[in-house]
Amino acid sequence: MGGKYVEKVVPSRNLSLLNKAKNHAEALALGAKFLVRPLRITYRYPIVKEIPDQGYRGLIVLDDNKCIGCSLCARICPASAMKMFQAGEKKLRPAVNYERCVFCGYCVDICPENALKHARTHDVVFESGESMLYIGEKFTLDPDTQILSGKVRIYRVRVDEKRGLIYEPIR
């Protein structure tokens, strides 16, 4: 089966002078309209933050009181990012290494006590390999609370039919 033959020469439109002037005027008017009432789809990232919906797979947070140390999260982890560590007498607690983590969410799904949860943010910067290991106290801190308590404006994304993505301020 051969492909369909497509004529590659675009026929010239042969617009009359009046039509050309009208098209130019329309383009300029559209530009002026956007100039007066801009429809922006970008936002000022570090100052303004977008909060994703429920179910977003961000950083992983451990609730230390709920955890029973069953090691299921360490077993299911496909990237071997989650490992169990000794925390006191006969007590196992998970720790995650973000150097390996692929944010698949298996550990959160498999946890029988709902001790693990996803935070709703992803924005962290690591300066060294050691700081990518979240162990002990560090693993139980919720990064959402740190980010939301700062001096940032929080936005939520909504899909609008006319404008596409809209960032609505929550706070």
Add this chain to the structure above:
Amino acid sequence: MLDSFILFIKNIILWPPVFYLLIAPGLVTILISLLLLIWAERKIAGRIQMRYGPLEISPKIGGAIQLVADLTRYMLQEIIIPRTVDTLPYLIAPIAGFIISLLPVAAIPISPIYFPSPMTNSIIVALALTTLPPILNILAAWASNNKFSLIGGARESFLIAAYELIVILSAIGAMVIYGTSDFTEAVSLQKNLWGIILNPISAIAFYVAVLMATGRFPFEIAEAEAEIVMGAYTEYSGLLYGLSMGISYTRMFVYNVIFSLLFLGGWQPFFTIGGHIFISYVLIPATVVILKALIVSLTMVFTRAIYGRLRIDQALGGAWKFWFLVAIVGLIWGSALTYLQQVI
């Protein structure tokens, strides 16, 4: 002692040649309007393309000092001179181009009594001086020894032939009506009726030819970024690049001062404040002319966000087949108006 020194400095600054070439409409005004125009161009393009434009450096005033930061960076950057260029023309081209693009200011009056050099045919001299900078552009292209530069220079040389004639013909279309080649007299004749109402055809042709001359969209063909990097200025870096980028904006501002004097009434409405000769005869007319030129320049940078880039053959075809004829029709229109005025 101190008083006499201050008076000396004041007299030096207010001496017409120095005031013209340094303050208004010379170097200081053109540099400030250059910063303002480039910032406005980026900001307008940002707003229309659903972005913010420059904002991060000074969020409260909309990133207005971004261009000062850019200029500082250009000034501190190393100027790399490639081994294969023809060094002397390579260095001369952007510097001389910037200075020569400022040169028409020497013939443009911005107030009724205050000239850099009194002359009776200042329109012709100013228009003649505006035709010089493209030669330096072609010199830069040739000296750079780079194929992108060469293509840019060739495109520029094609465009010069197309737009210069339109600029001069449409300026003559206005001059015919006023019956003079002196800016001061032409502006004083526009007291009741501006030139753009008397001869709109020549005004439109002049406007489009200025768009073409200064590389604004849709005629940004000689330095098309997506096709030939930066045209004739591909090999430049540092302050030389900053200067070469400023040339087209400077030319646009100077052309628009000429446009506002020829078609937009110059310093009309002209009014005086009793007792303040310097303010009423120099500062207020200069402010009016520069504001008009800035507004026209803003409409020109506004086109960047709307139009795409024409091909060279489309631009040349449009210029020769359409705008050249429009300029001639404007000339005939101006002559007819003059003839009718004489008959009636």
